[in-house]
Amino acid sequence: MSRQDEFFKHITEGNTCKGDYITLGSAMLDSQTVKDAFVNVPLKTMNRHGLIAGATGTGKTKTLQVLAENLSDKGIPVLLMDIKGDLSGIAQPSPGHEKIDERHAKIGLPFEAKGFPVEILSLSEQDGVRLRATISEFGPVLLSRILDLTDTQSGVVSVIFKYCDDNKLPLLDLKDFKKILQYCTNEGKEEFQEEYGRISSASTGAILRKVIEIEQQGGDLFFGEKSFEVEDLLRTTRDGRGYVNIIRLTDIQDRPKLFSTFMLSLLAELYETLPEQGDSGKPELIMFIDEAHLIFNEASKALLNQIESIVKLIRSKGVGLYFVTQNPTDVPEGVLSQLGLKIQHALRAFTAKDRKAIKLTAQNYPDTDYYDTGEVLTSLGTGEALVSALDEKGRPTPLASTMMRAPMSRMDVLNDNELQALLDDSKLVLKYNDTIDRESAYELLNKKIEKAEALQIEEDAKAEKEKEKEQAAKQSRSTSTRRRSTAQNPIIKVLTSATFIRSVFGILKRVMK
Incomplete structure (x- = not known):
């Protein structure tokens, strides 16, 4: 048996699935695609979380798009964090290209162009379904x-x-x-x-x-309100396809605190809301967190501990988390150790630090007789990746350098008219985009303070009135006392007596005569 035949058998036996699965592409040996050596990921293990990593321009976003499309086709809702603003094209079919046909011929998969059901969400003032929490x-x-x-x-x-x-x-x-x-x-x-x-x-x-x-x-x-209900992330269409929920985050790249706040609240709400399901046949929801370093770089130690705890626990709720970043070292080791699927696009070794990172990354993958992992990491082309997944029994599948399949949807953004048509057709926009500001602590406390102030003013006025009344009474008592004192003075009595007055008038009359 030739080395290529041995490799084909090694890959196909290791990627055999009895249940439902997603095909990512075909394995490569010595930089050549081995047709029909499909690299599969069982749906059963996709709630074990994952990582999509690689340098800028190596195809991470297109890999994310491929996974989201295939999950949607399998009836699994998806939530995407669109930080670069280039994922909305999932709603429209791919226009196709001869290079796509050439790629799929090498892989051994037919290419089908189609769009997917999309819901546009927003954390800010951008158009989309408003996400809020109290x-x-x-x-x-x-x-x-x-x-x-x-x-x-x-x-x-x-x-x-x-x-x-x-x-x-x-x-x-x-x-x-x-x-x-x-x-x-x-x-x-x-x-x-x-x-x-x-x-x-x-x-x-x-x-x-x-x-x-x-x-x-x-x-x-x-x-604020109205609070977003996480059940609305789990919707499927009438024909059984899962909605691809895209959160537009292009205007909050410089606000990582808000991004971390939203992510943690959403994960906590999902964990509290969804029922326990263990390892079922397929996940309830898959979340892709693009530019994941924005969460981890600005997070406090307490916040990191909380994220790590939720990553460990939320798997049992049927939720899979997939972190998309340039370098695996952007993700804390405590989180990295929980990941089942790892898709590693090319890394660039420009500095000593880069070479050290590549060496560490290579050590995170299973040993193989067919690759020098560290060397392959720097020689992968665009749309190629090292893939390590878990089989249906939770064991690592053979490490495969893989030519990834192309997205079925458009690899570009929607234009303004297409985006507006999508929003006009959304039921969730009608449900969540009216701002509600009902009476709450702010208004009730203001009323309480105003009432207390009014009562204080009333009490002050009453006290002032009592004080004035008391002063008037005191003055009245003082006047009465002076009158009594004057009436009791003997000199005053003589001077004001009738006899004294008549005597004075008598004297005056004689003087005048």
Whole structure:
């Protein structure tokens, strides 16, 4: 048996699937495609998470597109983080190209051009279904971790949430939370201290500054109502295809705090909402997080721990997370160790640091007799990748240098008219794009403060009136006392007596005569 025949057998036996699967492409040996040596990924293991990595321009986005399309065809909804703005073309069929036909002839797969059901979502003021969540839905623990608070400050947040629960004050948006922070150390200081203990103004001031940081990155648009229901990410079409939900994030690349906040809240909500399903036949939802370093580079240690915990736990809910980044070292080791599917496009060795990263990356892949992994990593062409997956029993499949299949949809963005037509046809836009600002903590506390101020003014006026009444009574008593004192003076009595007056008038008459 020739080396190529041995390799063909090695790949095909290792990629045999009894259940449903996705074909990524065909394996390569010595830089040549081995036709029909298909590299398959069982749907059963796609909730084990994954990584798509590689240098700029090596084909990461197209690989993401291929996975999203095939998952949609299998009835699995997908959520894509579109940071570069080049994924909306999934809604339209590929125009085709002779190079695509040539690629698929080498792979041994027929090429079919088609579009997929797409829902455009937005965290900001960009067009799309608005994604929102309330402060109450975050809860004190998650909110504290996102704000990177100390234990003392986290305790203050917990007390504030308890106060709002006890007093039926809904915490919906950031202005609600800022108002209660100010209230508990100013107008409501005595009330808080009596019921929940003293709250330091230094602590609330520090928390307020963290909230303002989130607010400046656009958090005021994200926090509020109507809250997005994660069940709407799990929709399928009448013909059984899963929706490809694309979150437009092109305008928040410089606001990583908001991105991390959204990601963590979404994962937490999915974990709380979805039922436990273990290892079922296929996942409930697959999420692709493009430019994943934006989450990890700016995340605090507490936030990283929270993300790592959710990555470990959410698999049992049928949710798979796929991180897309330039270098595997962008992803923390604790997360990297949880990943089942690894698709590694070419890496470039321009510096000593790059060569060290390539060496570390090569060590993360299974040993093979057919490749020098470190060498292959630097020699892969565009649209080629090293692939390591898990088979249906959870074992690593043979490492394969793979020529990836081409996307069936357009590898370009939608134009303005196509995008508007997509939004006009969306049921979710009608459901979520009206801003709701119902009475919540901000309004209720303002009313409470106004009522307290009005009562204080009334009490002050009453006290002033009592004071004036008391002063009038005192003055009246003083006048009465002076009158009594004058009446009792003997000289005054003589001078004002009738006899004295008649005598004085008698003298005056005689003088005048």
